[in-house]
Every structure is written in structure tokens, then in C-alpha cells.
Amino acid sequence: MMPAKYWTQLRMLKGSTFQTMKSIKWMNDRPSHNQQYNPTYVEHIANIITHGIWVLPSIYGGLVLLLKSPTSSHFLCALIYSLSLILCFTVSTLFHSVFFSNKNRFLRELLHRSDRAMIYIFIAGSYFPWVFLDPLPHNIWPYHLWWIIWVLALIGIVYQQTFYEKYKSFETMMYVFVGLGPALVILQHKSLGPGEFMLKLGGALYILGITFFKSDGKIPCAHAIWHLFVAGAAVSHYFAILFHLYS
Numbered sequence: 001m002m003p004a005k006y007w008t009q010l011r012m013l014k015g016s017t018f019q020t021m022k023s024i025k026w027m028n029d030r031p032s033h034n035q036q037y038n039p040t041y042v043e044h045i046a047n048i049i050t051h052g053i054w055v056l057p058s059i060y061g062g063l064v065l066l067l068k069s070p071t072s073s074h075f076l077c078a079l080i081y082s083l084s085l086i087l088c089f090t091v092s093t094l095f096h097s098v099f100f101s102n103k104n105r106f107l108r109e110l111l112h113r114s115d116r117a118m119i120y121i122f123i124a125g126s127y128f129p130w131v132f133l134d135p136l137p138h139n140i141w142p143y144h145l146w147w148i149i150w151v152l153a154l155i156g157i158v159y160q161q162t163f164y165e166k167y168k169s170f171e172t173m174m175y176v177f178v179g180l181g182p183a184l185v186i187l188q189h190k191s192l193g194p195g196e197f198m199l200k201l202g203g204a205l206y207i208l209g210i211t212f213f214k215s216d217g218k219i220p221c222a223h224a225i226w227h228l229f230v231a232g233a234a235v236s237h238y239f240a241i242l243f244h245l246y247s
């Protein structure tokens with residue numbers, strides 16, 4: 001049986017852990033209209049880790065797709081998709097690291113703008129293998145989605161860079177439109193076979209994650225939770241591409 005003194009020590013440890021947890025600042029106040037949220041120390045660390053840990057796996061995953069490419073078209077799609085995946089996590093990690101450790105406003109804004117632009121590149125890059133390798137019939141307009149998606153991403157980026165940190169709700173609506181719209185069009189015209197469930201799961205995770213993307217200062221570590229939803233959705237999409245288009 002455990003001696004009484006160990007019970008006392010365990011109770012003290014539990015008490016001090018609780019005190020420590022209570023003393024941590026889990027979130028700051030919500031920013032005023034169109035201002036950037038200022039994360040707490042813990043939130044900064046969580047933001048860096050939740051995307052930083054995906055950089056190496058995404059490089060590995062990209063190499064697997066490149067090596068499994070049976071044709072030059074597959075290789076091209078693997079290259080574009082993998083670069084968008086790797087850059088999405090890398091730019092995000094860089095931005096959050098600089099935001100945490102560096103007071104250089106110019107560098108911070110440059111990386112923040114790049115981080116947001118990467119979301120559009122990542123959306124277009126994720127669609128690309130599906131619309132290029134497994135295209136819709138030539139005689140209907142959605143066949144052209146393989147380039148329309150890039151035009152939409154470009155429009156999104158131009159809008160976002162022009163109206164940086166203004167009309168944020170409209171910006172979020174544009175992400176949803178560019179992210180979800182093409183999927184709805186594609187699914188109206190054909191089934192994507194065994195990969196469809198994982199694609200839909202990924203899409204649902206992205207949409208659910210937006211709730212946290214908009215909850216800075218309302219939910220502790222909201223942005224890091226958004227990152228986890230993005231990572232979960234990216235994993236789901238990656239395996240859908242691997243199993244459906246590359247095996």
C-alpha cells in the first residue's frame with residue numbers, strides 16, 4: 001500500500017498543477033473591429049507547433065506521390081499539389097514563429113499576407129489532381145475547372161492583398177466559395193469513387209474549422225484548433241489522392 005506521505009505529495013502536486021494551469025493566460029480579449037488578434041504566449045506556441053509538426057510529413061508525403069507517379073501528368077500534379085501542401089504548412093509555421101519572436105512589423109505583415117494567400121494556392125493545388133487526372137466530360141463547362149480553379153484562387157489573392165485585413169467576413173465567405181464551390185459542381189456531374197468519402201470528410205473538417213478560425217478571443221487557442229482542423233482535412237485529402245489517383 002502507498003504510504004500516507006506519498007498521498008500527501010501527490011495531492012500537493014495535483015494542487016500545484018491546477019494552480020499552474022489556472023495561472024496560464026489561455027487567451028486575450030477579442031480585438032476591436034478589423035484589428036489583428038494578439039495571441040497569448042501559450043497560443044503563440046500552440047500555433048507554431050500545430051502546423052510546424054506537419055512540414056516534414058508533408059515533404060515525405062509529396063515524395064511518395066512523386067515516386068508513385070505512373071505518367072508525366074501524374075508527376076506534374078504530384079509536384080503542384082505537394083508544393084502547395086508543403087508551402088501551406090511551412091509559410092504558416094514561419095509566419096507564426098516570426099509573429100511570436102520578431103517585432104519586425106514589415107516581415108510579420110509580409111508573412112501574414114503570404115500565409116493567407118497560401119490558403120488559396122492550397123485550395124487550388126488540392127483540386128488540381130482531381131480535375132486534371134480525372135477530368136469531367138469535354139462537352140460540359142465544368143471540364144474547364146482545372147484552370148478556372150486557379151483563376152478563382154488568383155482573384156481571391158488579389159482581393160485579399162488589396163483589402164488586407166478589411167471586410168474579414170467577406171474574405172472568409174470567399175474562402176468558402178472557392179473551397180467548396182468547385183466540389184459541389186464536380187459532385188453534381190460524377191461520383192469520385194472510393195476517394196469520395198475521404199474528400200467529403202476533408203471538406204467537412206475545413207468547414208467546421210472555420211468556426212474556430214473566427215473565434216480568436218472567444219475560445220482559448222482557437223487559431224491552433226483551426227490549424228488542427230486544417231491538418232486533419234489535409235491528411236484526409238492526401239490519402240484520398242494517394243489511394244484514388246496514385247495506386
Ligand SMILES: [Zn+2]
Binds near residue numbers: 223
Ligand atoms: Zn495560422
